[in-house]
Structure formats: C-alpha cells, structure tokens
Amino acid sequence: MNRAFKFRIYPNKEQKILIAKTFGCTRFIYNMMLADRIEHYERTSESLNNTPAQYKKKFEWLKEVDSLALANAQLNLNKAYKNFFRDKSVGFPKFKSKKSNRRSYTTNRVNGNIRLSEGHLILPKLRTIKIKQHRIIPDDYRIKSVTVSQTPTGIYYASILYEYDCQVESVRPETFLGLDYSMKELFVSSDGMSAEYPRYYRLSLAKLKKEQRKLSKCQKGSNNRNKQRIKVAKLHEKVSNQRKDFLHKMSRQITNAVDAVCIEDLNMRAMSQALNFGKSVADNGFGSFITMLDYKLMEQGKHLIKVDKWFPSSKMCSGCGKIKDSLSLSERTYHCDDCHMELDRDYNASINIRNEGMRLLLV
Numbered sequence: 001m002n003r004a005f006k007f008r009i010y011p012n013k014e015q016k017i018l019i020a021k022t023f024g025c026t027r028f029i030y031n032m033m034l035a036d037r038i039e040h041y042e043r044t045s046e047s048l049n050n051t052p053a054q055y056k057k058k059f060e061w062l063k064e065v066d067s068l069a070l071a072n073a074q075l076n077l078n079k080a081y082k083n084f085f086r087d088k089s090v091g092f093p094k095f096k097s098k099k100s101n102r103r104s105y106t107t108n109r110v111n112g113n114i115r116l117s118e119g120h121l122i123l124p125k126l127r128t129i130k131i132k133q134h135r136i137i138p139d140d141y142r143i144k145s146v147t148v149s150q151t152p153t154g155i156y157y158a159s160i161l162y163e164y165d166c167q168v169e170s171v172r173p174e175t176f177l178g179l180d181y182s183m184k185e186l187f188v189s190s191d192g193m194s195a196e197y198p199r200y201y202r203l204s205l206a207k208l209k210k211e212q213r214k215l216s217k218c219q220k221g222s223n224n225r226n227k228q229r230i231k232v233a234k235l236h237e238k239v240s241n242q243r244k245d246f247l248h249k250m251s252r253q254i255t256n257a258v259d260a261v262c263i264e265d266l267n268m269r270a271m272s273q274a275l276n277f278g279k280s281v282a283d284n285g286f287g288s289f290i291t292m293l294d295y296k297l298m299e300q301g302k303h304l305i306k307v308d309k310w311f312p313s314s315k316m317c318s319g320c321g322k323i324k325d326s327l328s329l330s331e332r333t334y335h336c337d338d339c340h341m342e343l344d345r346d347y348n349a350s351i352n353i354r355n356e357g358m359r360l361l362l363v
Helices: 013-044 060-064 067-086 200-217 223-257 268-274 278-284 286-299 345-362
Strands: 002-010 103-108 115-117 120-123 127-132 142-150 156-163 176-182 186-189 260-264 303-307 333-335 342-344
Touching: 013 060, 013 067, 013 103, 013 142, 067 103, 120 142, 120 156, 176 345, 186 286, 186 345, 200 223, 200 278, 223 286, 260 286, 260 345, 268 278, 278 286, 286 303, 303 345, 333 345, 342 345
Parallel strands: 176 260, 260 303
Antiparallel strands: 002 127, 002 156, 103 142, 115 120, 120 127, 142 156, 176 186, 333 342
C-alpha cells in the first residue's frame, strides 16, 4: 500500500534558487515536448515518442536540475494524453503557464538518493534540507517518491510517498450510515445528524473582497502589488487549511464510528456548473471529503458504497417506498401521500441512500 506524508521544508537561499529553476525546467520540458508532439502529428499524422534526454544537447541548462524531475514531467504528459483518448470530455493536454500558482515537481528514490533522518530531508541536487517532521515514520515504510511544492504565499512543502506491506482484512459490516449531500451543511446523515459546516469561505468573503479590491488597484510589477498579492494568497490559504482541517476531523470521526458509509455518486463539477452554485459547492469541499472517507475506510478494511446518482433518494418515501412523480427544490419537508409520513427532505434521502447501500453490499 501507499501513503503520503506532507511536511514543511525550510530551504536556504541557494536551494530556493535551484527549486525555482527545477520548477521552470519541468514546465519548459513539458511544454516543449507537447509542442513537438503537436507539430509532428500535424505534419505526419503519427504520434511522437520524445524524451527529455534529447533536449539536453540543445538546452544545456537542463542538466543543472534533477533528471528524474524531468522524467516525471514526461510521465505527466503521457498520462494527460491517455486521459484525453480515454475520455474526450477531459480535454486535450494544455500548455503550463509560467504565471500559474501551482508550482511543483516530483522526483523518485533511486539507490537511496532520498533519505529522511534527524529533522532533515536529503534530495537529489538540493542535498540536505531542514524539515519540520510532525510525526514518526514507521521503520518498515519505504520512500517511493517526493513532490516538492511552493504555495502562492512562498511556503515550501515536501510530500513524501511511502510504500509498505500491509494486508487489510475486510470488516464484515454491521453498522451502516447514509449521507445525503447538503450544499449548506455538507451532509445530513441517516441518524439525523448534520455536519454543520462553518462555511469558511463565506465568512471570509467580505475581507477577501476588500483585499482583492486593493490588489486590482496596484500597479502591475510593483513591490506593493506583490505584497498585496501575498496578503490575498494568505487569506485563501487560511480558508483552504480551515476546510481541510474540518473535513479530515469529520471523516475520521465517521470512519471510527461505522463499518460502511453509503453516499450518492455525484458529479460535483457538473453540479456547480449546471446549477450555478459554484461558490457554495466549492466552499464545502464535498468531493475532497469523499476522497478522505474513501482512503480512511480502506485503511481499516471498511466500506464506502456509492449509490447511483439517478437513484430517487429524495423522491422516495423512506417509510413505505412510494416514489413521487416530482419534487421541487423549494420543498424542504417530505410529505408522503400514502403513509402520511412527514420529515426533513435531506434526512429522508439519507435513509434511502443507507437502505440502498445496504442492499448493494449484501447482493
């Protein structure tokens, strides 16, 4: 199994320069390989299998950075091509922008070139970097790769991917929990509880607007604009950290409490675009929450059951099973005409999701 740990690192001035150069080289090699593949296909109607090594003769400065980082850029490009041909809705690979806030590169462990010991991380080309190690890594964990990244606020992180031998025994489910997505509260569970998500982005929206308004008035390229940009980035980073902290704690509580979690298999991106609720959908991070639930349940041999998104969880009565022909979003209380049951719409849906998940697992 694989598991990643993210640590903050503190590179010195020379290491920061080399990290920035590696960011630029990986972006350059990705764009150059993509451009050559496009040009070769337009000219010959055949695919091109180019590698980073063939560019080092022409661009000598590519030899100054970690060669495995360039190799991973090639793997990322190959993966982007495979995703495009597998699913056209993903879109054709795009060129990486120099102005993008996502700056990172990945290197692999070969012959012990990456080590973590006594509060320091040893990486190719960078050598020894001070690291803030907040947890002890088990001795049987083996380093597989490291991703070095920089946030828009200038903070550096190293995400270390470990592999380890582990045989997880599947738990026979005895306790089930159904979760119905709620745009305001994150979810409503089949036991009548809601997540009561604090909506961190909405709470910070007024301050964000104020600081972004100041940023828009700053002259491009000036020091004042860069300072203001960092202020805005710190606000966004704080909201992101608050959201992740809440989702991690909530997913851990659920994982420890039940054996199986039943959810609807929703397309959150399509939902935010179709319903024009992009801010609300992105604020609660339900997709990230499901990802956290998935791997935490898997580590304990528990189950995440996904019910089909077309399953009529909201229209069905959880008491008698009667399905309504129509149900508008404005109706927040479910009324059954057959058994005369009345209860909260989301609570009713979560019970139906739980019952359907139990049926799918036991089939």
